[in-house]
Amino acid sequence: MSAGNHSFVTEFVIVGFPGLQPEFYGLASTVLFLVYFCTAVGNVVILVLFATDRDLHKPMYFVILHLVVSDILFSTTTLPKIIARYWFQAGAISFTGCFVQMYLVHYFGTVNSYILFIMALDRYVSICFPLRYPMIINNSTIHILSTTAWIVAKACPLMMVIRAYPLPYCDSNKIMQCYCDHIAITTLACTDRVPYSFPAFIFAMLALLGPLAFIIFSYCSIIVAVVQIASPQGRLKTLSTCSGQLIIIALYYLPRCFIYLASNIGIRFSTDLRIVIIMLYSLLPPMINPLIYCFKTKHIKTSLMKRFKKSIAPQKDNVFAVSQ
Template identity: 35%
Template sequence: MQETPFFLSVGHLLPFTMSDSNSTDFTNPTTFILLGIPGLEAGHIWISIPFCTMYAIAILGNFTILFIVKTEPSLHGPMYYFLCMLAVTDLVLSTSIVPKMLSIFWFYSREINFSACLTQMYFILSFFLIQSGILVAMAFDRYVAICDPLRHSTILTNTVVAKIFLAVVLRGIMLILPYPFLARRWPYCRTNIIPNTYCEHIAVVKLACTDISISSYYSLSVAFLVIGMDVFFITVSYTQILRAIFSLPTKEARLKTFGTCGSHLCVILAFYIPHLFAALTQRFGQNVVLYLRVLMANMYLLVPPMLNPIIYGAKTQQIWDRLLQLFANKVT
């Protein structure tokens, strides 16, 4: 059954004239028009302030993490290598959307080339999947460190860490490749207007004037099977970790051991919960105001990159100590 194009249900919110759109053929569109946040156009300048602030914090925080780990030999271990991988994915995810978003808010630069739109979509989805895989690897690292600490250095060698990273990257690259290829083959008609600040997959393919069941089913399969399996493995790892922690003889030992994985738990929650709300709102929240859906779709890509370095900086003693040492050296 053919899906109703998304713009038909929100056409009254679009600030563009669409009187002639029914006679316009966009079968091979050269550009798309990104509206920003429909319904809040008058407040784009003010909305840009928190988004720009979050992006600045994400850039500064993640580059700081990378610099500290690189310059501190005592941090050259699996946990911190995974943390650096997480920082890189955070930088790519936030940079994939914020510069274009700010150009819409500040300079009304709403056009985006069709190929650039699909490229942006690919980078967002693939690095999101890569980051999910890195969180699984970090959960495995914490499981080995707590449940089998004597073998941690022999199980997670530098070679094994590199292989895990390669597998995670290849998984993200290969599984997301069908998204832009399928989106490119669909015929687009009536409009090339995307009611969002970036080329979100579902917002793009819903502009097609054909049955997009293949794209829809594939994206749902990736969401439920791949992301679902990642969440399952993380849950299993932390179930075993918590069992090991609660079996420790003293409260002090339990708190100290739990502190070594507390930051990772916070990062997991900051990553998956906003994405869950955004996905549910996008697919099933048709009664939710459009601008709230667009804001949620942006927040799940911006909040984790901002929070991750803050969480690890505050909860990881070695990083905090090194950061204080750097500031102390600059002051003296």
Template identity: 40%
Template sequence: MTISMSNQTAVTEFILLGFPGLQSNFFLPVSLTMFVAYIVSLIANSTVIILIILREQLHHPMYIIIANLALSDLLFDTITLPKIISKYWFGAGSISFNWCFFQLFCVHSLGSLDSFIIMLMAVDRYVAICKPLRYHSIISNRLVTLLCYIVWLFAVLIGLAITLNAGLIPYCGPNRAKNCFCSNATVIVLSCVDVSLERRKIFIIAMCVHLFPLTVIILSYILIIRVVHLSANNETWQKAFYTCTTHLFVIGLYFIPRLFLYSTNQIPLFLDVDINVFILCLYTFIPHLANPIIFCLRTKEIRNILVQMFKRICLRCEHRS
């Protein structure tokens, strides 16, 4: 849908193509997979947030950080997944211009936010393991809450800068976005002017937003593994090493494909569009499913709370029956 404007046409909606090469007989399996992923993410992240808010014994710095990560992932999935699910279920692939740019703003804000929150988590673990006697004097609920407010604000500013960078250029014709949701990389190429400068600006921002937290995260975990290896017995060392490597696997799944796609967008290396979208979905939605399990539900305190709640529910059901 377009509106004529002085020999040009202003785009008023975009068409999300999802996986452009996907055959129609795979629409249902893909939509069901995304639907299940969204429901699992919704339940897992909501459970984490509710438990941390309601249970006073979870009012600790680490859990405050985890609650912010769960909220970020929940918002991201809620803003992006329902639309692409409706495309494959009902053929409703169109998205209005304004909603597309709101989605773009949220995608880049929340994506940046995840990087900073995971960095805070790594720093918290470093202080807890490497400086345990000084942990409570260095890290407090008040400090962590303030830092979370700051990174939310910083992420909003980053998302706003990226959205303005894409929104201030004209769109006068092509409106078929080769992605499952609106992002800068897939929307900006639909402009009817040269966007080389805009793409370089976004690449620089993206590298700063992701490489700095990634550097801090890797350094923190290297120091953690070194300290545990030097000071702990073999059993404790193996447990700590397993925990760190599990965390680093999820972190790597979040950062490495993202940085790879950002880089390939700047060099003459052309990936198949469907592979490009698949990689994007892989590093976007899989960590949102894994984060509640890896960072939260595997912890002893939350497992005990869930077991107690489950037992109470079972007892109530027995009494009623």
């Protein structure tokens, strides 16, 4: 980046919700902090269960483990700064720091997309090719696919940052968003953003729609396979193994695709509404996913109940000993 590009904007200011009145800043920061706290606690519980229960060391749960790690990192990248903005009025972020956050936001979002692809692949092979499942999908396969996802996901966000960083930012430095992302930053550039935003849009669609295309194909194939099961109980049992993943996928993809398409085909709505939608699809899945794992995934639910009963049992023994 040339020195001229640096001379006007040396830092950005994260505005958050432009229409939010100052008297509600405390409430907003409290809500965001609770979201972050619940997200961290829920996902850490899953990590602890996985680390202490070897029954969970199976392909499907290794996929969930990678999604948990990505969710924690994404929330940690985005939430602390916007909480500080409303709690301490500390919304300023350095020029370089904003682009680092932008890279991490899009990187972890891309990782999530690829991990959901692997999750769909696991269910597809499990239901459509049950006899071949142990040979095709095992822990080694999942490790290779997940590691590949973390590596390949670096490319598109890095290209977006490389193209956006050198732009001349010589006007407003206010980010109308709760964190630095590509659209929010490039709209502040003193140049035509189309040559930069369109390739970013293509990259985003490839990262989203490529995995989504296979996910749709896999679940259509799963539905066909389920319909061919003679027993109604068998159909319900098979579908129940996919219900949690379907909820997670819907929470991740539907609002994201809507926002990306709306931003690039000219659909306009208020800034606050757009930010609310973005925050919902960014923050709700990491917070809700642990609940889905616990209530929709049999082995995780069983492991959690075992841990809960073990923690309750010593307390009962202590009460009994005191009463004696």
